[in-house]
Every structure is written in structure tokens, then in C-alpha cells.
Amino acid sequence: MMASIDESTSSSAPNPTNALVLPNIIYPVIDQIDKSGYKDIQFDMRSTLFKLEEIYPGFSRCFLQSFISREMPSLTSTTNTNELTLKLEKYCDKSPYFISSLHNEQVFHELNFRSKNLKRILSRIPDDINEKREFLETIKEIASAIKKTLDSVTNTLHYFKTVEGRQALENEKKEFIKYSKNFSNTLKAYFRDSKRDDVYMAANHLLIQIDYLLRTIKLYCETDQIDDCLYPSLSQHQNQMKILASTRYSTNNQQQYNLRQSSASSNSRQSYETNYS
Structure with missing residues (x-):
């Protein structure tokens, strides 16, 4: 049985589940409209x-x-929405997220297989967490799948033609590694405090980061247009990065200003001491 609904999270740490409700729960329902003869409103509902x-x-x-x-x-x-979105991941058709079958190169087939496998194992967490032995085995599988997925991502760098593209992929890899470490730390905490919801959210973060990695590869290695409606939290993520960059820029400017002021004050004091000593 699922836990009670948990909702509030601090603005400084947005809940990753918010980004998965559309693709994992609502979009699949909208897709069923096609079978009921309402395909003409399908696109409008998704975009709205x-x-x-x-x-x-x-x-x-x-x-x-x-x-x-x-x-x-x-x-x-x-x-529990955090648990539900994670659990439904294995039932959703996520083929639009993966690299097109037009790429015959083995590295892309391998990337698709390994990233799908990682998603599938993560989605087992709500079922396996009830049995400690099974859960420990699942954790080992996740650790191995994370490493193999990262290796597959690295293997695609050869197909990036621009420095901008390679840098974009490296940035997403860093984010993926960061959330992988967060997931590992959350698991350690779980064995102390038994807070399952934290584990679900950490796993949902990883699901999103996998999609970001795949999206970056699709952007720079494919010519097909990407359906941005598949990534409801991407612009929020990008805006947060811009805010952080702006904050760092302002902080650096302030630090440089303080250094100049300090230097000017020091020079003025030395001049004063020289003239009047």
C-alpha cells in the first residue's frame, strides 16, 4: 500500500516528481484519446x-x-505521487526520448539499451524496498547500471561535431553524476531513518537526468525535431542555471569591487603616511 500524499517541498529544492506527472501519468491518458476518436484535440491538450x-x-x-x-x-x-510516478516509469512508452533507430552505430544502440535498463531498475524500487535483501540487490544493479550508462554516454562524444555540443554533454554528465551521488547518500540515510519518500524523489531526479542526457545527444546528433513537451521541467532547470550564473557574476563583481576599494584605500593610506611621516 502506498504512503499518504506528501506535497510540500522547499522552493530551493523543487520536487522532481512535478516534472514526471505529465509524461508518466497524464500524457499516457491523453494518448488513449486517439483510440477513442478524439485525436484532433490530443495535441492541444498536451501543449496546454x-x-x-x-x-x-x-x-x-x-x-x-x-x-x-x-x-x-x-x-x-x-x-503517493512520488512513488506513483517512479513506479509507472516502466509502463510508459518512452521511445521518443531515446536515440533514433536511424543511427546504426553500436554506441547509440548500447546507450538506448543501458539507459532503458537503468530506468527499468529504478522503477522497481517501490516494489523491492519492502524486502531488504531484494532491495540491496536492486541497489547493486542500479550502481552498475549508472556506471554502464555513463560509459555509453561518453562513447557518443566522438559523434559531436562542435565544441559547444561536447561542452553541453559534459555539463549534463556532471549533473547526472551529482544526482547519482545524491541518490547514493539518500540510500545511506534511508537505512538510518527509513524515509522511503526521500528515496523515491532521489530516484525520480535520476530519471529526469537520464532524459536530459538523452535530449542533449539527440539535439547535437540528430536532425529530427524534438518534442519539447516531453521535458516539462527543462526550462525551469535552465532558468535556475541562469539565476545561479547571474548570482555568481554579481558575487564576482562585488568581490572585485571590494578588492579595488581595499587596494585604493591601502594606496591612499600609504601616500598619506609618506607625505606626512
Whole structure:
């Protein structure tokens, strides 16, 4: 049985689940509209929900919870969105995220296979976490899958034609490694405090980072247009990076200004002492 709904997170650490509600829960439902004869409104629904999520981060999650509360009140106390998005990952058709089959090179086939495998193992966490022995085995599989995925990503660098592209991929690799370490630290904490929800969120972060890695490779190694609606948190991520860069720039300017002021003050004092000693 799933834990009770958990919702609030600090603005400094946005909940990764917000970015997975659309692709893992709502988009699959919209895809079913095609089979019911409403394909003409499918695109509009996706783009509208995507824009709402971009403007109001977390909108999709609030919408889902409101729907459950109104239409299925008996599930309200037993639905954990962090767990649900992670668990549903293995059931979703994520083929648009992976590298096109037009690439016959082995490195891309290997990357697709390894990243899919990592996603699949991560999605097993809600089921395996109940049994310590199984969970420990799953953790070992995840560690191995992370390493193999990173190796596969590195192998694609040869196909990047620009310095900009290679730098973009290196940046995403650093983010992936950062969240991999965070996932590892969260697991260590879990064996002390048993906070499953933290594990679910750390795993969801990894799912998102895998998509970012694949998206970067698609951008620089494919000619097909990318469906940006698949990445509802990407612009938020980019905006956060811009804010951090701006903050660093302002801080550096302030530090340089302070150094100049300090130097000017020191020179003035030395001049004064020379003239009046």
C-alpha cells in the first residue's frame, strides 16, 4: 500500500516528481484519446498542460491530486505521487526520448539499451524496498547500471561535431553524476531513518537526468525535431542555471569591487603616511 500524499517541498529544492506527472501519468491518458476518436484535440491538450506546467511549476501534480480527491476520494490517503510516478516509469512508452533507430552505430544502440535498463531498475524500487535483501540487490544493479550508462554516454562524444555540443554533454554528465551521488547518500540515510519518500524523489531526479542526457545527444546528433513537451521541467532547470550564473557574476563583481576599494584605500593610506611621516 502506498504512503499518504506528501506535497510540500522547499522552493530551493523543487520536487522532481512535478516534472514526471505529465509524461508518466497524464500524457499516457491523453494518448488513449486517439483510440477513442478524439485525436484532433490530443495535441492541444498536451501543449496546454505543458504551458501551464511551465508557468506554474507543479500544476500537473496539483491537478492530479485534485482529481483524485474529487473523483476517487478513497484513494486520497493512499496515493503517493512520488512513488506513483517512479513506479509507472516502466509502463510508459518512452521511445521518443531515446536515440533514433536511424543511427546504426553500436554506441547509440548500447546507450538506448543501458539507459532503458537503468530506468527499468529504478522503477522497481517501490516494489523491492519492502524486502531488504531484494532491495540491496536492486541497489547493486542500479550502481552498475549508472556506471554502464555513463560509459555509453561518453562513447557518443566522438559523434559531436562542435565544441559547444561536447561542452553541453559534459555539463549534463556532471549533473547526472551529482544526482547519482545524491541518490547514493539518500540510500545511506534511508537505512538510518527509513524515509522511503526521500528515496523515491532521489530516484525520480535520476530519471529526469537520464532524459536530459538523452535530449542533449539527440539535439547535437540528430536532425529530427524534438518534442519539447516531453521535458516539462527543462526550462525551469535552465532558468535556475541562469539565476545561479547571474548570482555568481554579481558575487564576482562585488568581490572585485571590494578588492579595488581595499587596494585604493591601502594606496591612499600609504601616500598619506609618506607625505606626512
